[in-house]
Amino acid sequence: MDNTTFGLTMLLVGMGGTLLTLWILAILIGWLTRLCDTSKEGGKP
Amino acid sequence: MIDAIFSALNALAAGAKFAFSPEGLPNLVMIGISLTMFWLAIKKEVEPLLLLPIGFGCLLANLPLSDVMDKEGFLRVMYDMGIGNELFPLLIFVGIGSMTDFTPLLARPKMILFGAAGQLGIFLTLLVALLILPYIPGINPAQIKETAISIAVIGACDGPTVIYVSNLFAGLGKIDPSMVGALAVAAYSYMALVPIIQPPIMRLMTTEKERATPIPAAKNKVSKTALIFFPILVVVLTGIIAPKGLPLMGSIMLGNFLKMSGVVPRLTQCSENEIANISTLFLGLAIGGTMAGQEFLKSQTLMVFALGLMAIVVDTVGGLLLGKIWYRLSGGKMNPLIGAAGISAYPMAARIVQVEGLKANHQNHLLMNAMGANTGGQIGSVMAASIMLAILKGMGLI
Numbered sequence: 280m281d282n283t284t285f286g287l288t289m290l291l292v293g294m295g296g297t298l299l300t301l302w303i304l305a306i307l308i309g310w311l312t313r314l315c316d317t318s319k320e321g322g323k324p
Numbered sequence: 325m326i327d328a329i330f331s332a333l334n335a336l337a338a339g340a341k342f343a344f345s346p347e348g349l350p351n352l353v354m355i356g357i358s359l360t361m362f363w364l365a366i367k368k369e370v371e372p373l374l375l376l377p378i379g380f381g382c383l384l385a386n387l388p389l390s391d392v393m394d395k396e397g398f399l400r401v402m403y404d405m406g407i408g409n410e411l412f413p414l415l416i417f418v419g420i421g422s423m424t425d426f427t428p429l430l431a432r433p434k435m436i437l438f439g440a441a442g443q444l445g446i447f448l449t450l451l452v453a454l455l456i457l458p459y460i461p462g463i464n465p466a467q468i469k470e471t472a473i474s475i476a477v478i479g480a481c482d483g484p485t486v487i488y489v490s491n492l493f494a495g496l497g498k499i500d501p502s503m504v505g506a507l508a509v510a511a512y513s514y515m516a517l518v519p520i521i522q523p524p525i526m527r528l529m530t531t532e533k534e535r536a537t538p539i540p541a542a543k544n545k546v547s548k549t550a551l552i553f554f555p556i557l558v559v560v561l562t563g564i565i566a567p568k569g570l571p572l573m574g575s576i577m578l579g580n581f582l583k584m585s586g587v588v589p590r591l592t593q594c595s596e597n598e599i600a601n602i603s604t605l606f607l608g609l610a611i612g613g614t615m616a617g618q619e620f621l622k623s624q625t626l627m628v629f630a631l632g633l634m635a636i637v638v639d640t641v642g643g644l645l646l647g648k649i650w651y652r653l654s655g656g657k658m659n660p661l662i663g664a665a666g667i668s669a670y671p672m673a674a675r676i677v678q679v680e681g682l683k684a685n686h687q688n689h690l691l692m693n694a695m696g697a698n699t700g701g702q703i704g705s706v707m708a709a710s711i712m713l714a715i716l717k718g719m720g721l722i
Contacts, residue, residue: 280719282458285469286451289715294440294447296711300565301440301704307557308433315549 338389350617351386358382358612371516374483374608378509381612392613399613402606407504410491412607413484414575419600420484421579422592424670424702426554428695430546435662435693437646439700442666443708444642445479445635453631460627469721470498473712475628478511479635480705481518481668486511487607488572489709496722502619503628508611510632518669521633522640522676529644530660534651535684537659539693548586555581558703562710568717569710576706639667643697659690665697668705674698 280288361379365372381399384392392399406412429435453472457463463471474490487508494501514521526535555577562573583592614620647663661681665673674694681690716722 282454282468282472283451286454286472289473289712290447290451292715293450293708293712294444296565296715297443297704297708298437298440300561300707300711301436301700304558304561304703305433305436307561308430308436308554311553311557312430312433312546312550315547315553 348388350621351388352617354382354386354615354617354620357615358386371512373604374512377605377608378505378512378612378615381609382505382615383612384609385613385616393616399610403610403613405610406603406606407487407491407610408495410488410495410571412603412610413488413491414571415599415603416484416607417572417575418579418595419597419603420702421555421576421581422583422595423600424576424580424699426580426699427544427546427551428692429699429703430550430554431544432693432696435696436700436703438643438663438666438697439702439704440666440708441646441663442481442639442643442668442697442701443479443704444645445637445639446476446705446708446712447479448638448642449479449631449635450476452634453627456631457627460623462622462624464500467499471500471503471624473716474499474503474507475631476635477709477712478507478514478628478632479639480709481511481515481636481639481701482705482709483508483511483515485572485668485705485709487611489713492713492722498721500624502614502616502622503624505611505614506620506625506628507632509615510629513629514632514636515669515672518636518667518672519676521636522664522673523680525637525640526644526661526664526676526680529641530648532684534648534660535681536688537651537656538685538688539657539659539662539690544692548584551584552581555584562707566707566710566714568713568722569706572706573703573710576702636667640664643667643701659688659693662690662693662697665694666701666704667698668701670698670702671695673701 358379361375364370365375384390391397394400450472453475457468457472470493474493477486477489490504490507493499494504559574559577563570579595582588582595643663643666644660647660650658651660659681661677665677667673674691677694678691681688
């Protein structure tokens, strides 16, 4: 694979993969915080 | 007898002779650089925890006829003990994890997207480095991809990640091992310079009106259970998507898990203090030991510093661009400055956002939102490196 193709692949898949993974993580965090509601146990101020 | 005396005196003078010979000139320059590091650390308080040990290691390695980095030399032993096998960066990550509070992020999960946008510098710098490096003398054409990746990871704004990735390649013989020192110094120097690098870009890319945008105060309450489960969630997700990055993400989340569990205060304090401090000292000294003049003073080093700066600048631009898009899409309910906190320099980047926000609007307190983006940047930088390693493994490059 030549350098330009490699760089473009990394830019698209790497940056896209990072965005997608962190977006999934944001959704999971949202579920986690809703599942573990602060009102039930008293949250960290 | 006279011959023996002359021979002994000659042996004592060998160091001085070497220092002032043409071969010793690079070492003299490096001694000057180590003195500059001491000055920066002591007088300007620029990353003193790292620059002092790195500078001292550099001084020891460059004294005439020094054997500290020879086989069995004491800095070589330290290097083999924790840099050659990537252990010290991971131990530092355990300490960083135990010092980090992810509450602002868990209270505002969407802020993690800034942590993704703040990694644009890594990937764009990689592309630019791949285009430029073939024209730089002294770089092995067979090592261009790995060298470019090692430089681009400076955009993670995260010293241990840079050392981990570059040393992984050095261990596989895919980059020149003498580059690890330059990469580490560049990474830590630019992290310290974030308060100088970011504000002009923030002012250039945003309007006064955008900077003055208030963000409604959000709750900052998160249940203890959520905080305990968060590190487990991140580690499992990393394991599924990018298992090659598990040592990096696993160590940072281990430190955080210890802290959030609340049941092992001794281990948490040990991670925050003894483990992080000892690893930092040994890592700094060993990295300094790799900075021998003959190896360090090359055109590649200049390239490392130039492209490293580009990576940090593009990271900031990436975060601000997402901030501006968010501002438009939300009808002016997001302050684009928050995007600049999406890099890993924690908590420095969040504080800069708070300061710049207050300059535009004295009633505008962006700190907690910026902290959310900043901790998102910490996870984002490690995730970006992990994904990069996973792709490289898939391509058979590691």
